[in-house]
Amino acid sequence: KRPLRIAPSILSADFSNLGPEVKAVVDDGADWVHLDIMDGHFVPNITFGPPVVKALRPHTDAIFDCHLMIAPADPYIEAFAKAGCDIITVHQEAGPHLHRSLQTIRNLGKKAGVALNPATPVSTIEHVIDDLDLILIMTVNPGFGGQKFIPATLRKIEQANALIGDRPIDLEVDGGIAPDTVGAVTKAGANALVAGSAIFGKAENGSYRPPIEALRAG
Ligand code: DX5
């Protein structure tokens, strides 16, 4: 069974204090740090790029799980790899040459991920299943933190889990993940849980440990 990974999305962290936020959330029990890269084109919001990833890199040794919500993605993959991303996830919908994008990521020595928007079928990645290390099933429409989990995505998590079989591929979910939705997504097969508002919005006495533990227990 794939190990459970808690991946806080710093989209909901204090952007004026990102270095210490990243360190704190890892000290409080996070496995990965999820970095949401948005371009104002593929999604209707803008966040940050490689220089910010590079600036955060010295603050922790934890895995940087980089979710590229940008189109095209290919021209920027190398910059994100050099900035310190360990997992680089591109969207299936971001360009016509998914196989090439995945090859580019792996050739840079990084783990390659594919994200699927809620309307995109799992069948669209069948033919690249041996070219990837992570599948990200979006459980909201990408662009913003704090949205409501879309229940119809549960069926897609099950389908992706079946497609993965016994391959060493992580199955990640992103959007609306909180103690009340964790049970359903892990039962469907998800092992990597992205959470923004359910972690950064739920600190107790300045600690992220309670909300992280609540997700693990869910
Ligand atoms: C959505 C982003 C998510 C987001 C999750 O576009 O990809 O990572 O930050 O936020 P919550 O956990 O608040 O739904």
Ligand code: ZN
């Ligand atoms: Zn994300």
